[in-house]
Amino acid sequence: MSVEADIRPGEVAVPLPGRGDAEVFFIGRIRTPWPDRKSCPKHGDPVAGPVCRIEVFEPWTAALAGIEANAEIDVLYWMHSARRDIVRQQPRSAGTTFGAFAIRSPVRPNPIAASRVAFLGLDRGVLLVRGLDCIDGTPLIDLKPLSCPAARSTT
Numbered sequence: 131m132s133v134e135a136d137i138r139p140g141e142v143a144v145p146l147p148g149r150g151d152a153e154v155f156f157i158g159r160i161r162t163p164w165p166d167r168k169s170c171p172k173h174g175d176p177v178a179g180p181v182c183r184i185e186v187f188e189p190w191t192a193a194l195a196g197i198e199a200n201a202e203i204d205v206l207y208w209m210h211s212a213r214r215d216i217v218r219q220q221p222r223s224a225g226t227t228f229g230a231f232a233i234r235s236p237v238r239p240n241p242i243a244a245s246r247v248a249f250l251g252l253d254r255g256v257l258l259v260r261g262l263d264c265i266d267g268t269p270l271i272d273l274k275p276l277s278c279p280a281a282r283s284t285t
């Protein structure tokens with residue numbers, strides 16, 4: 131996995147801690163039409179964006195039971211090509227810098243991205259969705275409905 135090496139004038143990088151505090155499981159892989167960062171949209175479009183595939187790995191497919199009841203899902207993914215050390219960043223054409231936590235850049239200490247997508251279908255562990263904005267092959271870390279089934283049945 132190659133990580134972007136570029137840093138812009140005015141941006142600030144810090145040394146990363148020597149070790150992490152926790153571990154995540156990559157539970158699947160996101161398949162999109164975009165081979166690199168530059169070709170991705172800045173934000174996904176759940177209406178007009180292309181249909182993307184979310185391939186869930188074993189043994190996690192059993193955790194999909196019931197997900198079909200949702201028209202929208204929050205998808206969390208790991209921006210595997212992003213640097214993690216730039217704390218002040220200059221978004222392209224912004225003309226000024228912002229702290230990483232003040233923007234939705236993929237460059238952050240924990241490169242976790244979130245998108246609310248339109249759920250179109252599920253076939254043998256593969257979800258079809260619209261609304262993603264990531265490189266083909268981006269690791270999946272979680273899928274969440276907007277609310278729990280128990281909460282929906284009482285409203």
Ligand SMILES: C[S@@+](CC[C@H](N)C(=O)[O-])C[C@H]1O[C@@H](n2cnc3c(N)ncnc32)[C@H](O)[C@@H]1O
Pocket residue numbers: 167168170171172173174208209210211212234235236242243244245263264265268269
């Ligand atoms: C601005 S971020 C928004 C991500 C997510 N929707 C969010 O708000 O958390 C989307 C951009 O991240 C970059 N990107 C996409 N996939 C990536 C990956 N796997 N690694 C690093 N950068 C990625 C692309 O430049 C894309 O336009």
